[in-house]
Amino acid sequence: MMEIKYVSTTCPYCGTGCGFKLVVRDGKAFDAAHRQRSPVSGGKLCPKGRCAHEFINSPDRLEKPLIKKDGEFVEVTWDEAYDLIAEKFGSCKPDEIACLSSARTSNEENCLMQKFARVALRTPTSITAPGSATHPPSRGLAAVFGSGAMTNSIRDIAESKCVFVLGSNTFEQHPLIGRSIIRARGAAARSRTRC
Ligand code: SF4
Structure with missing residues (x-):
């Protein structure tokens, strides 16, 4: 008899962290189902997340x-x-080596990578792909807010009266954050209508 399981997980594509349920049929990832209780995405997924399971059993892998x-x-x-x-x-000499880890790795894997770089290869040069892309804004955030990480929750965006986006094509890079911006615009329009 066919066995189907729903495994709650997080979309691995971008840093938004949308939640979904991986549909596992007879031990193989088969589909992605919406997870209404995800605090980030509230049951929604962009096309990338909707197909996030496909690479697992891809014949091209x-x-x-x-x-x-x-x-x-x-x-x-x-x-x-x-x-x-x-x-x-x-x-290679240590100063001839640099380590670059994928944007799809977890924090723990990145920690292992930088440890491998420092301890085994004795090079200080290790970088993650998202780190290279967000390094300048991270430095700016750290200087202004004391932390180089996100300083507000994703939910706050949908309730914002003003959203200022710099250096990001949010609707392509982080589509569910883009959705929050559209919701903020809708809420602002509704409040203007009420005034
Ligand atoms: S916005 Fe799309 S790609 Fe990014 S985590 Fe959510 S579903 Fe995945």
């Missing part, structure tokens, strides 16, 4: 390491891949 030999990528064992990585790292 790389599942085995490949090494280029004579100009062609060839499948190899993990041991062979790790040996090559260790050999390449060993042939």
Whole structure:
């Protein structure tokens, strides 16, 4: 008999953190269902989040390491891949190495990456993709508010009377934040109508 489970999780695509339920059919991620109680997205998802489960079982997903030999990528064992990585790292001086971790990694994984960079490779240069994109605004926030992180809740945006957006295409980069801006505009229009 077919077994279906609903697993509450968080969309991995952008930093908005929308919640949804992963529909798991016979042990395989199959669909994304709305999670009404998500405090961030209130049951809504943008198209990226709606399809967030698809890469898990995509036939295009790389599942085995490949090494280029004579100009062609060839499948190899993990041991062979790790040996090559260790050999390449060993042939570089610390100041010749930088570590870049994916925007899709968790805080814990980023912490491991920077520890690996500092302790194993002895390089101070490690950076996350979102860190590189948001470094200047983070510095500005830290100077003004004392913290380089978001200083207000996403819910506040929908209740704002004025939203000032700088250096962001919010509707593409963080669509559910964009939705909060539209809701703020609707609320402002309604309050103007009442005056
Ligand atoms: S806005 Fe879209 S991509 Fe970003 S977390 Fe929400 S559903 Fe995912």
